[in-house]
Amino acid sequence: MQPDPIEPQARPRILATYPMPERVVAQLRGFADLTVLDGETDPQRVLDQCQGMDALICTLMTKVSADFVARLPQSVRILATYSVGYDHVDLKAVQARGLPFINTPDVLTEATADIAWLLLLGAARRGWEAQSMLREGRWIGWEPTQLVGADVHGKTLGVLGFGRIGRAVARRAAGFGMKVLTFQRNPGSGDPLPDHVELRGSLDEVLAQSDFVSLHLPLSEQTSGWLNARRIATMRPGAIVVNTARGGLIEEAALADALRSGQIAAAGLDVFVGEPKVSETILSAPNTYLLPHVGSATTSARDGMGLSLASDLEAFFAGQPMLSQVDTSV
Ligand code: DGY
Numbered sequence: 001m002q003p004d005p006i007e008p009q010a011r012p013r014i015l016a017t018y019p020m021p022e023r024v025v026a027q028l029r030g031f032a033d034l035t036v037l038d039g040e041t042d043p044q045r046v047l048d049q050c051q052g053m054d055a056l057i058c059t060l061m062t063k064v065s066a067d068f069v070a071r072l073p074q075s076v077r078i079l080a081t082y083s084v085g086y087d088h089v090d091l092k093a094v095q096a097r098g099l100p101f102i103n104t105p106d107v108l109t110e111a112t113a114d115i116a117w118l119l120l121l122g123a124a125r126r127g128w129e130a131q132s133m134l135r136e137g138r139w140i141g142w143e144p145t146q147l148v149g150a151d152v153h154g155k156t157l158g159v160l161g162f163g164r165i166g167r168a169v170a171r172r173a174a175g176f177g178m179k180v181l182t183f184q185r186n187p188g189s190g191d192p193l194p195d196h197v198e199l200r201g202s203l204d205e206v207l208a209q210s211d212f213v214s215l216h217l218p219l220s221e222q223t224s225g226w227l228n229a230r231r232i233a234t235m236r237p238g239a240i241v242v243n244t245a246r247g248g249l250i251e252e253a254a255l256a257d258a259l260r261s262g263q264i265a266a267a268g269l270d271v272f273v274g275e276p277k278v279s280e281t282i283l284s285a286p287n288t289y290l291l292p293h294v295g296s297a298t299t300s301a302r303d304g305m306g307l308s309l310a311s312d313l314e315a316f317f318a319g320q321p322m323l324s325q326v327d328t329s330v
Helices: 020-030 043-049 068-069 092-099 111-124 128-133 165-176 204-209 250-263 299-317
Strands: 013-016 033-036 055-056 078-081 155-159 179-182 197-199 212-215 239-243 264-269 288-290
Touching: 013 204, 013 264, 020 033, 020 299, 033 288, 055 299, 068 092, 078 239, 078 299, 111 165, 111 212, 111 264, 111 288, 128 288, 155 165, 155 204, 165 179, 179 204, 250 264
Parallel strands: 013 033, 013 055, 055 078, 155 179, 155 212, 179 197, 212 239, 239 264, 264 288
Antiparallel strands: none
16 A cells, blocks of 8 residues: 555655755655756746645755745645755745745854855955956066955944844954954844944944944845945045955845945945846946855865754654744744
């Protein structure tokens, strides 16, 4: 007799939309029948492949809309995203359907904080322009006024969003002799603040008093387009913007205008509105240091993300508690 597909002793069937690191595939295959698609992002094609699956592992490249959730086959009992961010997922729909939902916090914190610093330094010291000049054979020797950038040491860094990644970025600032400003909705929650970190009364105050700002807010209806023309006008002239969170936090046209006028001296961006397409507005703006969403792209972070999902999925199918279940009611 065929086993009932949802009997606990049956091997669960898991669909992943993208190829994953070998260690992750091995762990998943240890307890489940795994189907891996070749980087499928189209919602309808993902839904078609979900037929008969018990779990779906998607990435931020798949928009998990209310319609997508409504059309997920009933066999799918748990949803996982290979990311810490989940702005691509309609949480209300996931909650209404009663679908457990897991993500990958913690394991990518340090890697992403490192990339924020690459962007900060690359933007401040004109890294991209310098590379292009050298590689294109336009470097004709050292000059007193050549490629002069902004000092980083001793400056003030505003960390907008003081979660795990924001804190890790702030920790690194101590080594550069920087003062860090941040805002916490519940001051005193979490670990005590290091000596070089000062609280301000709002995100807007942090923005207005910083030479560099690094964005670490989650993207939501409340934060979409947060760094807009009005807020940019309140920033210190010549400030530098870094974004490793989500492109949608910034109104790109307003940022490009400010880069052109010099109100913002430079921007280091790892994330964009409408990825993987990067708008001409941003590509043509001066003084940018751009990366293709590689914040978590280290072996340990990407392995860690997948292994964390695999452990939680194994726990779920064994009826055990999971470590990284998203609270979809918030
Ligand atoms: C995330 O996890 O949300 C990053 O943007 C990709 O690693």
